Amino acid sequence: MAESKLQESIATLKKAGVRITPQRHAVLDYLLNSMTHPTADDIYKALEDKFPNMSVATVYNNLRVLKEVGLVRELTYGDSSSRFDCNTSEHYHIICEKCNKIEDFHYPSLDEVEKLAAQVTGYDVTHHRLEVYGICKECQQLEKEAK
Amino acid sequence: MAESKLQESIATLKKAGVRITPQRHAVLDYLLNSMTHPTADDIYKALEDKFPNMSVATVYNNLRVLKEVGLVRELTYGDSSSRFDCNTSEHYHIICEKCNKIEDFHYPSLDEVEKLAAQVTGYDVTHHRLEVYGICKECQQLEKEAK
DNA sequence: AAACTATTTATAAGGATTACAATATAATAA
DNA sequence: TTATTATATTGTAATCCTTATAAATAGTTT
Numbered sequence: 001m002a003e004s005k006l007q008e009s010i011a012t013l014k015k016a017g018v019r020i021t022p023q024r025h026a027v028l029d030y031l032l033n034s035m036t037h038p039t040a041d042d043i044y045k046a047l048e049d050k051f052p053n054m055s056v057a058t059v060y061n062n063l064r065v066l067k068e069v070g071l072v073r074e075l076t077y078g079d080s081s082s083r084f085d086c087n088t089s090e091h092y093h094i095i096c097e098k099c100n101k102i103e104d105f106h107y108p109s110l111d112e113v114e115k116l117a118a119q120v121t122g123y124d125v126t127h128h129r130l131e132v133y134g135i136c137k138e139c140q141q142l143e144k145e146a147k
Numbered sequence: 148m149a150e151s152k153l154q155e156s157i158a159t160l161k162k163a164g165v166r167i168t169p170q171r172h173a174v175l176d177y178l179l180n181s182m183t184h185p186t187a188d189d190i191y192k193a194l195e196d197k198f199p200n201m202s203v204a205t206v207y208n209n210l211r212v213l214k215e216v217g218l219v220r221e222l223t224y225g226d227s228s229s230r231f232d233c234n235t236s237e238h239y240h241i242i243c244e245k246c247n248k249i250e251d252f253h254y255p256s257l258d259e260v261e262k263l264a265a266q267v268t269g270y271d272v273t274h275h276r277l278e279v280y281g282i283c284k285e286c287q288q289l290e291k292e293a294k
Numbered sequence: 295a296a297a298c299t300a301t302t303t304a305t306a307a308g309g310a311t312t313a314c315a316a317t318a319t320a321a322t323a324a
Numbered sequence: 325t326t327a328t329t330a331t332a333t334t335g336t337a338a339t340c341c342t343t344a345t346a347a348a349t350a351g352t353t354t
Contacts, residue, residue: 019320021332040310055334060311062332078223080342081310094268105267113254114279120252121241123281130277132261134270166351168301187341202303207342209301227311228341 005032005086009071016069023047023054027062028071037075037083037093037102077102077131096136105132152179156218163216170194170201174209175218175233184222184230184240184249224249224278243283252279 009028013020026047031038038046044059063084066072075083077095083102091104110128118125135143156175160167173194178185185193191206210231213219222230222240226247238251257275265272282290 019331021319023333053334055336056310057312057335058333065332076223078221092264094264094270094272096270097273103268105264107260107263110257110260110277113257113277116254117239117241117252117279118281121250122284123241123243123279124287125241125279125281126244127281128277128279130257130260130275132264132270132272132275134265134272134274137269140271166300168350170302200303202305203341204304204343205302 012069012071018065018069023051023058024062024065026050027059028066031066031072031084031086037085039081039083041081043084075102092130092132094132094134096139097133098135098139098142101136103136159216159218165212165216170198170205171209171212173197174206175213178213178219178231178233181233184232186228186230188228190231222249239277239279241279241281243286244280245282245286245289248283250283 006029009032010020010025013024013028018024027043030043030046036042040056040059040063043063044054044056047054047059063072063074067074071086073085075085075093077083079100090109091106093102094105095102107130110130114125114128117123117128153176156179157167157172160171160175165171174190177190177193183189187203187206187210190210191201191203194201194206210219210221214221218233220232220234222232224230224240224242230249234251237256238253240249241252242249254277257277261272261275264270264275
């Protein structure tokens with residue numbers, strides 16, 4: 001299934017006239033298979049074994065290209081570096097305030113909010129973003145044990 | 148009314164044992180009266196006339212202090228630098244993808260989303276964050292004119 | 295006033311990201 | 325296939341935003 005996603009994505013890239021280089025392929029593949037939401041540096045480090053000569057700039061370049069084609073989304077949270085997410089299905093994020101873990105969760109898309117926002121502000125609305133913050137199960141457990 | 152907000156805020160600071168220096172006062176005052184969501188540099192530049200010797204570090208220091216006391220919120224959105232917001236009342240933001248302007252808009256708080264997220268993920272939910280993206284009226288106009 | 299603490303300032307340092315020029319690679323045309 | 329052209333990668337330098345540091349200053353408390 002991840003395999004077919006990869007094929008789809010490659011088709012999208014080809015249609016957009018973007019070359020599929022080994023490095024680009026690897027970045028995309030890594031993102032598709034990572035359940036976490038890695039930073040550019042995470043990706044760089046993860047691919048360092050396969051591509052010992054790859055430059056950080058290449059990671060950023062490819063993330064930009066993938067973003068432009070719409071395959072990848074950039075998430076900017078409180079901390080210093082951006083995180084990247086394969087923009088596959090609509091989903092939201094829930095973030096642990098203790099361990100900074102980011103998990104997906106599904107909820108019917110808030111279309112009414114978009115509509116109302118468009119009405120009130122006159123914006124031509126394209127999308128929205130929602131995150132929920134809290135303490136994850138594991139960190140709750142740790143807190144209990146600490147007492 | 149902005150005046151009374153300022154008095155309230157100062158009271159909060161005093162209660163928290165934070166000194167009210169001229170620079171701190173100016174940063175707070177500027178934030179309270181700005182409808183935009185300025186960056187640290189915006190604030191620095193805006194106060195440059197009144198405080199020609201003020202350091203950028205002072206702006207950052209004060210923003211941190213004001214954040215800690217709960218008077219100011221830091222917004223980390225798409226673009227590189229953080230924006231700061233004094234508006235303590237609950238509201239959401241709508242962001243222009245062309246000019247990066249951030250405006251407020253009001254919508255009943257999405258409590259059900261928090262509840263459901265808590266159920267599905269087991270998180271102890273504290274709050275959430277929602278942003279709507281699109282093209283603002285002015286940029287729509289500019290696009291039309293460009294054609 | 296003296297001692298203490300918090301704040302400001304100026305500057306340096308840090309990290310993340312981008313810009314750039316040279317090189318390498320892939321796609322296309324002859 | 326070879327030559328040509330366009331695109332991608334690499335390495336490095338530069339940039340931007342933010343934080344750290346140390347010295348100087350100002351405010352508080354005794």
